Amino acid sequence: MPSSHDLFIKGILSNQTEAIDFFYGSLPESITKLLQLENLELTKETFIGNDHKESRTDLLYKIPLKSGSFAYIYLLFEHKSYYDPKIFTPLREETNYAKRIEILRYLLEYLSRARNDAENYSVNEIIQGIEVEYMNFLEKIREEGELKGKLENKLETARKMKEFGDTLEKIIVITGLSEDQLRENGIL
Numbered sequence: 001m002p003s004s005h006d007l008f009i010k011g012i013l014s015n016q017t018e019a020i021d022f023f024y025g026s027l028p029e030s031i032t033k034l035l036q037l038e039n040l041e042l043t044k045e046t047f048i049g050n051d052h053k054e055s056r057t058d059l060l061y062k063i064p065l066k067s068g069s070f071a072y073i074y075l076l077f078e079h080k081s082y083y084d085p086k087i088f089t090p091l092r093e094e095t096n097y098a099k100r101i102e103i104l105r106y107l108l109e110y111l112s113r114a115r116n117d118a119e120n121y122s123v124n125e126i127i128q129g130i131e132v133e134y135m136n137f138l139e140k141i142r143e144e145g146e147l148k149g150k151l152e153n154k155l156e157t158a159r160k161m162k163e164f165g166d167t168l169e170k171i172i173v174i175t176g177l178s179e180d181q182l183r184e185n186g187i188l
Helices: 004-013 016-026 089-093 097-120 123-163 168-175 179-184
Strands: 046-048 054-056 059-064 070-075
Touching: 004 016, 004 123, 016 059, 123 168, 168 179
Parallel strands: none
Antiparallel strands: 046 054, 059 070
């Protein structure tokens, strides 16, 4: 079950603008110059890997390459809210010196940003900012759920109307759904 921290980060990175900023700030320039990040798409959270097995991730982006094909980048969130003496094991076990330096660089950048936030804002201001963003995120989830529920109700009404032999025009007028929406959802 995802933690509230995971949901919070997932909510932020589900926003296209935030995801683009994240990738520009996290990926090496040698990679970002190959990508058309402004056209990235958030896709389903499952994918089939090279081993032909289904994998699940927190977020999966489909990003057009400037060469004309696509790249997929997935993110998997793991929040540690407890002390874990093995947290740096992957760093210690990394045998590629350049990779170790890269991992350390990202860690130091993160710590530097966190320290700057701590110096520029009081703990209460940081907590209030997180609470506001979290509440906005929860409100967005609630609104999306309501919209999905309304759509599902309209689709169910359309299915029943079709079963009773109502005309397409009548189904569209009563439900407010377009012909394309009815086709996309298997009603037509």
